[in-house]
Amino acid sequence: MPVTLKDIAEKLNISITTVSKALKDYPDVSKKTKRLVKETASLLNYKPNSFAVNLRTKESKTIGLIIPEIVHHFFSSVINGIINQAEKKGYLVIILQSNESYELEKKQIDLLLAKRVDGILISLANESTDYSHLNEILNQNVPLVMFDKIAKLVNCSKVIINDRQAAAIATQHLIDIGCKHIAHFRGPLLPQNSIDRFLGYKKTLLDNNLKYDSSLVYISDDMSFENGKTNISKMLSEHEHVDGIFINTDLVAVGAIAELNNRGIKVPEDIAIVGFSNWFMSSVISPKLTTINQPGFDMGKQSFKLLYKEIKASKKNNPLVPKTVVLDTDLIIRETTSSTR
Amino acid sequence: MPVTLKDIAEKLNISITTVSKALKDYPDVSKKTKRLVKETASLLNYKPNSFAVNLRTKESKTIGLIIPEIVHHFFSSVINGIINQAEKKGYLVIILQSNESYELEKKQIDLLLAKRVDGILISLANESTDYSHLNEILNQNVPLVMFDKIAKLVNCSKVIINDRQAAAIATQHLIDIGCKHIAHFRGPLLPQNSIDRFLGYKKTLLDNNLKYDSSLVYISDDMSFENGKTNISKMLSEHEHVDGIFINTDLVAVGAIAELNNRGIKVPEDIAIVGFSNWFMSSVISPKLTTINQPGFDMGKQSFKLLYKEIKASKKNNPLVPKTVVLDTDLIIRETTSSTR
Structure with a gap:
């Protein structure tokens, strides 16, 4: 004792x-x-005794973080950014994983509220469409910041990238290197970022007077390596002329490349590919993947910074004005769209 | 409020x-x-109010976890195993990252003890050679379980793999496919698992009547992709006959393969390679990497289970008998040691 x-x-x-x-x-x-x-x-x-201290100051100096998945290059980079920044300000971070489940996410928010954390950071599960559990956090006057996978309708601060714009840049790049029949492997139907990337793809085709064909859009349900392989097989059996694919996330793109390699279809000569997220693996596979760089570490850092400001404001009973921070992305051009095609 | x-x-x-x-x-x-x-x-x-409840029950229902690195396939799998198991038992997990720094690790332990966590899980930083901060945890009767990167001299429970045996199996596999001049890219000098893998390599050479040549052992200081590339360059300039390499961790092996590919040196025909950890990436690079599968998720799960038992025992003032759990590993044979060489 x-x-x-x-x-x-x-x-x-x-x-x-x-x-x-x-x-x-x-x-x-x-x-x-x-x-x-x-x-x-x-x-x-x-x-x-820190609990006794807490009772006096009403601060736990602890925040909660809920993310859909930990074993994931992007999210582990975000966690890294969050705990680095939190530690600088003397905060500890409790990490929970929703496994993309709405029920789990709801339960975890209850747990964190019961624990009296000073604030909550969250990237939503794919399944979350009801937002009452998020509004519950705000009702209790607990600062909340959403990042990456957000709900537009919840009135809290957010840290995001401009998914629509990034998808437009990716698609425009495929058009610029000469692709005429561009498919899209999108994420599931619900998440906002998956919708926005799809809309960016569609709008860019139309802006360039290319036909938008909904049968060229394939869904990757669990955004896995296997999804990439099966989507390629399905696409090849249904369409002959595809010469470029914009893929919602790198892991799926890596699966797609593996399947194209297996079938002896040349990337980028036959089909050019652009991914999304700039996972480290993308730079070491063969051919190396052109992709959108998504700033995970910085997103974590900025999310904590926003939350910290809100915690301070809430302590002084200052009104909270939700803020949205939009981080920059870049197109990283590598071999899957090399100009030699 | x-x-x-x-x-x-x-x-x-x-x-x-x-x-x-x-x-x-x-x-x-x-x-x-x-x-x-x-x-x-x-x-x-x-x-x-959970703090008030805590004061009564003297339990925070929170544990601390310190790991060297979060953006790392193995460690993120371990975290996944830990928080999954912890949630089942109603525990929350505060995660801290030591960045392989002894000073940071020491400070983080102080933070967790001041926070009165119910127990601590730790995988040591490479720099940690002094163990007083770990003994401090035990002195305060806070349950402690070490995993993967442990200190043999600290009298607490541990969850490990048999690194020496796994390294022996990896080296024996290279010998079995016909390699005669086997190099080793080892980890830094201090961590126990890096020492054990080296010893497994050395002993296996001697057991097979092969010469052990210390100049064939290269150190990967920060266990990075770049380390793999520079070690290959150095090795090729110093040794002509190397026909196999046992590499301490997959990320370094992937760098080594990239450099060999660049130079047109054929893997496995000219040089066969075995890695360690079975990072997902190992199965999608070209050629696919033969490696030792290290059970990250299970290691996390078992570590929490041991800690939980100790927390329960400590609450009842039962004496703690430190226990060491050794998890199984397997050799996953892929293309970098394929039998066609």
């Missing part, structure tokens, strides 16, 4: 109150007693 | 003590008052 004030009091044969006052430098305790108490506390390795 | 007992008391015009007693079903409060209080608490969405 940790050393308590009582242990120090017993050792010195004085009252617990005197020990407590001595440690807090109250003026009605003699210098000699203070010195004695502090030396004993140090000797016994006494540490103030 | 969250709803407090005071809010309920004011609303009903009764004392805070009565509210508190009513919620706890004390016999000296009337049934009517209890019902009224409970209904009001539910209406106002009152949640008991």
